[in-house]
Amino acid sequence: MAEKRLAAFDIGGTSIKMAFLTTEGDIIRKWSIPTDRSDSGARIVGDIARSFYAELAADGLTTVDVLAAGVGAPGPADPIDGTISGAVNIGWQNGYPLKKLLEEAIELPVFIENDANCAALGEMWRGAGSGAGDVVCVTLGTGVGGGVVSKGMIITGVNGAAGEIGHITVEPENGFLCNCGKHGCLETVASATGIVNLYKQEGKEAPDARTVFEHAAAGDEAAKRVIDRCAFYLGLAIGNIANIVNPAKIVIGGGVSEAGEALLLPLEAYVKQFTFPRAMDVLSLEKAQLGNDAGVIGAAYLAKVMTV
Structure with missing residues (x-):
């Protein structure tokens, strides 16, 4: 059978x-x-x-x-x-x-x-988090999504609202307005939309985040500052998540992660800066593997x- x-x-x-x-x-x-x-x-x-x-x-x-x-x-x-x-x-x-x-x-x-x-759960089971039951997944797309896996199971919270990583407040004063109604959420500065927001704040225009990364690679100092700020905000949020749940792996996915080392290298430095040393000892930052x-x-x- x-x-x-x-x-x-x-x-x-x-x-x-x-x-x-x-x-x-x-x-x-x-x-x-x-x-x-x-x-x-x-x-x-x-x-x-x-x-x-x-x-x-x-x-x-x-x-x-x-x-x-x-x-x-x-x-x-x-x-x-x-x-x-x-x-x-x-x-x-x-x-x-x-x-x-x-x-x-x-x-x-x-x-x-x-x-x-x-x-x-997919990345934990068969992707970049395979072999680790304690994984945090951060998806950088139009917004910022996420999920926190502990001992192989999603942390859902009382009514399913746990793991809303994109709505961690990272800019408590004068932050951009988020679709959720709050100001200063992570997704307003670390998503594809958020990167364009930050570039506009520098007095420049770009149709999408990919263009900002291309400008940075070509030597645009404003674009370089934007990517560093994005990495800073992400590192701040991820470091604090790591301090709370002590995962083995942080998996970064979504379209923005396709920028590769241009984002991930400064992000690793900021994660290390904001993570409790004992939690950092067992933590690795991984790029998502499973795509769609x-x-x-x-x-x-x-x-x-x-x-x-």
């Missing part, structure tokens, strides 16, 4: 990445479908179910052959009832009952987690540990 597989769904604002995986975390097959955000996202669950059943049938299988499904979703996920809050980019209202609706639609156990937390697969691999891991 063939080993049961895991199903994984990573719900994004543009597309939903879907996959079948082995219980060891190997991807059997993956695909994606568009995210239909019309009618406040009311069609998303049905679209996932139809695609899931079609792909399962294509393999000559039924739900009997699937152990469970894990889901990464935008917004805080309630660890108890699997509801989603704050997923405004796809139209779901606070308390959207994603777990309940998906379990009814695909007739399997479903386990829900925030998408950034799933990416952290991190979310489905982490969602599968969640389904596995919650059922096996």
